Amino acid sequence: MTGTGVIPEHTRAAVVRAFGEPITIEEVPVPPSVEAGGLLVEVVACSLCGTDVHCWEGSLALDIRLPLILGHEMVGRIVAIGEGADHDSVGQRLRIGDRVIWTHAFCGRCRMCTAKRPAMCLNRKAYGHVSLQDWPYLMGGFAQHAYVLPGAGRVRVPDTVPDALASMASCALRSVVNAVEQAGRVGPEHTVVVQGAGPLGILATGLFAQAGAGRVVTVGAPAARLELAAAFGADEVISLEDTPDPAERLARVHEATDGRGADLVAEFSGHPAAFAEGVDLAAPGGRYVVVGQLGAGTTTIAPGTITKKNLTVIGSFSGDVSHYHKALTVLDRYARRLPFDRLISGRYPLEDVNAVITRMQAFQEIKPVLLP
Structure with a gap:
């Protein structure tokens, strides 16, 4: 040694x-x-x-x-x-x-x-x-x-960087940094919908807002977590508790985007049913980055929706050492x-x-x- x-x-x-x-x-x-x-x-x-x-x-x-x-x-x-x-x-x-x-x-x-x-x-x-x-x-x-x-x-x-935040960087934040990187550019012309208001969804809300997204909508529960998502930069939050019907949530997103849907949907919820909903929430020509689906659960979707919308679906898993380094940089600079x-x-x-x-x-x- x-x-x-x-x-x-x-x-x-x-x-x-x-x-x-x-x-x-x-x-x-x-x-x-x-x-x-x-x-x-x-x-x-x-x-x-x-x-x-x-x-x-x-x-x-x-x-x-x-x-x-x-x-x-x-x-x-x-x-x-x-x-x-x-x-x-x-x-x-x-x-x-x-x-x-x-x-x-x-x-x-x-x-x-x-x-x-x-x-x-x-x-x-x-x-x-x-x-x-x-x-x-x-x-x-x-x-x-x-x-x-x-x-x-x-x-x-x-x-x-304090100890508690540094530890968070080694999984939650580095996964989000990797996902945001894989999702590609977002700018003022883009609406981003984040599915999930756990630590990853809240962090993603913040990074997409800081990246310059024109509008960030976070979907999740409970109310205290949605309040935190707003503090991280969500322009609008949609509560799963107040709007339990997926069709109603889709209507909310369409209302916020002149009927188009989200340019980018980012899934951090971990619930299998969220995948099909995310496909519906995405606009034609949009992107869908999937991060939270690590379990063995299944769901039913109409795959033709992906084709007809010409969607780009991106799976994002974990991250390499560069994302650990970038996560620490995010904590330092933001x-x-x-x-x-x-x-x-x-x-x-x-x-x-x-x-x-x-x-x-x-x-x-x-x-x-x-x-x-």
């Missing part, structure tokens, strides 16, 4: 041993040394994602082996630096004590990696989804320490324009993990943060 602080023999972690059962706080082993290209970090904040809840429930369409440490949206302070790991993925020098966020670990050799789509790596090791029984054990953010694998990209966090702090709905010790997950299931939290 080229640099090292104090490496403990054990660390405390929140461990899932049975799907849907209470998570236990346990002492787990820490690797005594760090391999070339790796880092050992002390986790200073880990924000919760809806995927964490679904993983704990056992409802993800993935082969998950228990036991595991949940958490993939975290920021850590460097404790030990492996040989050759003294710079981050964008060339910034790394030292003991620096804060970093990091990607899942990619193999760098498969077809997806060589095609410069590492987020689709065929051999990806995903933080928060790897069994605690597998070395290096510390593959989740619900712990006091985490191990950054050599295949994981990493970016140093600017001093101006800090006075967008109320990022309002997305952080609570800060909790590791011991409160079960209560926090229960609150997320009840939609009582937007983006809670564990402080291990």
Whole structure:
């Protein structure tokens, strides 16, 4: 190793041993040394994602082996630096004590990696989804320490970005940054409809507004989240609670666009039925970027609508290390324009993990943060 602080023999972690059962706080082993290209970090904040809840429930369409440490949206302070790991993925020098966020670990050799789509790596090791029984054990953010694998990209966090927001950048915001990039240019002539008022939908509302969209309409619930979407720049919000009929929501969008529909629809809701509605909401010649559909649910659509409208449908998944870097830049440069702090709905010790997950299931939290 080229640099090292104090490496403990054990660390405390929140461990899932049975799907849907209470998570236990346990002492787990820490690797005594760090391999070339790796880092050992002390986790200073880990924000919760809806995927964490679904993983704990056992409802993800993935082969998950228990036991595991949940958490993939975290920021850590460097404790030990492996040989050759003294710079981050964008060339910034790394030292003991620096804060970093990091990607899942990619193999760098498969077809997806060589095609410069590492987020689709065929051999990806995903933080928060790897069994605690597998070395290096510390593959989740619900712990006091985490191990950054050599295949994981990493970016140093600017001093101006607080811990809680930096952790959000490593999943929620980087996914939105990637989606906005893939969606293409928006300008004053464009109306954008954002489906979903969770953290991703609210962040997307803000980025599309800052990108110069002429009008941003956010569709979602409950009212408190729509109020936050308005604070992020939504010109109009449509409540799923007040307008439960999709035909009525379509009429609202047509009313806002002189009957054309949205030039760009961005789906962040995760509800399968939202896809067919998004196709209807899009204007002829429009674009539809789909981000939230990660589950196994299905829906029925009339595919001819896509053809007759000449729609461009874009799937957007995760992001590469460039989007982590851009997400941190967004937090730094837009800090006075967008109320990022309002997305952080609570800060909790590791011991409160079960209560926090229960609150997320009840939609009582937007983006809670564990402080291990």
